[in-house]
Amino acid sequence: MEQTTMPYSVDLLLRIRERKPLIHHITNAVVMNDTANITLAIGALPVMAHALEEVEEMVSLASALVLNIGTLTPAQVEAMLRAGKRANARGIPIVLDPVGAGATRLRTEAAHRLLAELRIAVVRGNAAEIGALIGVSGETRGVESISVAEKHEAIARRAATELRCVVAITGVQDIVTDGIRQALIDNGHPWLASITGSGCMATSLVGAFLAVEPDAFTAATAALVAMGLAGELAAPRAGGPGTFRSHLLDAVANLDTSKLIQGQKVSIA
């Protein structure tokens, strides 16, 4: 496991801002506004559309598709499948955020169905959600024999292998793996957990990076570095979660080459 400077993440940010890719979201009602705003902040263009009648047309205009199953309904699952199949046919990358997988059967089954019927480039969730996708508990209670970090790494690797896609688990330390390569990202700030939708926002950033970088492992890693570093830069300016959320968007918009080079804390193995 060696420390790298990963200069490519810098190039990706510039590429997003130059190309301004359209990122089609079919996402939950809680975070629609925040995910649209963070997509704009990184330099891409968000569009939210979930009607069965328009998702295929809309995704055809997009450079990446973000599927997020928070506040899910069965009709929305159909819309996600339609949009996803069109995206697959066109080579448009898909990132899936399995919000609440494991909490209810609707969500767990929806995530499984999307993973079975679509070719997903990246799944991003917390350890419990990713664990639920492969039938293991992401909870760490009662597991004293191995460290939390090692447990999360094991879940991520197994999920990547079983689901045949890049898996990103976010938490105190973020893990990205395609089953072979693995990135550990120590960027971040505890206040990211104090606002709703920070995970969903990270997923939107993965969508933006996927739109300009065909290697999903690289795209997901770069996105999580950007998100975590923005959290670090925002926190000192904030007095709590309300102002933190505003400064987080500022920080994403104000990311640049030198901040990324100096600030990234990523090790790739």
Added chain:
Amino acid sequence: MEQTTMPYSVDLLLRIRERKPLIHHITNAVVMNDTANITLAIGALPVMAHALEEVEEMVSLASALVLNIGTLTPAQVEAMLRAGKRANARGIPIVLDPVGAGATRLRTEAAHRLLAELRIAVVRGNAAEIGALIGVSGETRGVESISVAEKHEAIARRAATELRCVVAITGVQDIVTDGIRQALIDNGHPWLASITGSGCMATSLVGAFLAVEPDAFTAATAALVAMGLAGELAAPRAGGPGTFRSHLLDAVANLDTSKLIQGQKVSIA
């Protein structure tokens, strides 16, 4: 009517932060993000889920259920009834926010049906909404013989008796009553009325306090004190409603024992 120091509200805040109860919301699309964020800020965990297929499972994981009828649809009423019945069966407390009751038949009838078919612990609304639930006008125009405060107290008491639950009317002065006990809360700031969803956010706080305090009168009073005091603490830092909203979330997150003891303006009779 005597001034009390109500030290129990302090304990409740600590209890929320220790237990981090899950608060299931079936709520309106305008305020989903704000209510999720204020639930996190007080120290609880929000989950938003409204699909018929998952509400019973989701509420079973929760420690309180928040029902809010803004942007209502008939399908949502069914989801609220299903979730509410399961909550009642499990002893999970319910708080109802009858947004817009009295404005349209859909909303008035939905509120009546929820109150008739479910055991609701607390109803929180403004005077017009609570008045509409018992068929009296909460409007104060043309009622010069008694003061506004007295009129609101009368509506609250009558509603508590008729609806057999704790009633909380928020306004310049907040009133909480179970028909016998009554709390008058003078915490608050005019800017709370300048942002959308401050009432809905107060209702979410009631849900968080209900999750850790079985006496609904105590829980609702403590929640409204917390909300009003946070408004007071946020206002001096803000330059208008946009920054006020950010500082309000900060202030809720930064509430602590000494602030509550020093800042509460509540009289209980």
Added chain:
Amino acid sequence: MEQTTMPYSVDLLLRIRERKPLIHHITNAVVMNDTANITLAIGALPVMAHALEEVEEMVSLASALVLNIGTLTPAQVEAMLRAGKRANARGIPIVLDPVGAGATRLRTEAAHRLLAELRIAVVRGNAAEIGALIGVSGETRGVESISVAEKHEAIARRAATELRCVVAITGVQDIVTDGIRQALIDNGHPWLASITGSGCMATSLVGAFLAVEPDAFTAATAALVAMGLAGELAAPRAGGPGTFRSHLLDAVANLDTSKLIQGQKVSIA
């Protein structure tokens, strides 16, 4: 084309704050919160309601109706038609925001149907959206012979004539025209394009001004001056799009007579 001081916009702001008109929105899920908050900030009262069962009753209580087709579903189109017909019958003005017209058939056809079946007072969109309504490209690539501004003016004038309503195109320069009169508004700030929903928020302000001013050309012009000026006043206080959004709401709430008189950059021909 002469510079005017347009003192009436000042009167309109005072009129909104005195009358506090109710503005019924049937709008998209991304911007519901922001549009509710900007409606409050200008001094009006927002209500969001989209259920078929209540839109006619709700719009009857309102002084203006805002229709916005972002995140559209076919059911929502029906709700918009019902609410719109009732509004027309009662003389309640309607403003339409054709978000994404031209991007998908669902949206383009919905906009056409609303324009065909309802009497719309004002349509507000960007050049591409307004162009799509009259079957011309609002894109300016490859059109070097005339300036962007002239092209947008031509689209606006033609749309106003064909659609028989006031058309407002927002962009670097805003254009309002009823086909005969034309206002060019140079208020604004580039950061308005860095947050989601700034166009939708402008449309909500048009609704608030329509509620107190029967001349739709005047109402739309005054609303866009207010929006652009608020953007100018907010920008110096912000460090990026997140804090800009908070300060934008503050700036709208803090607009007053002297700021409008001193700050407006509008020429009417």
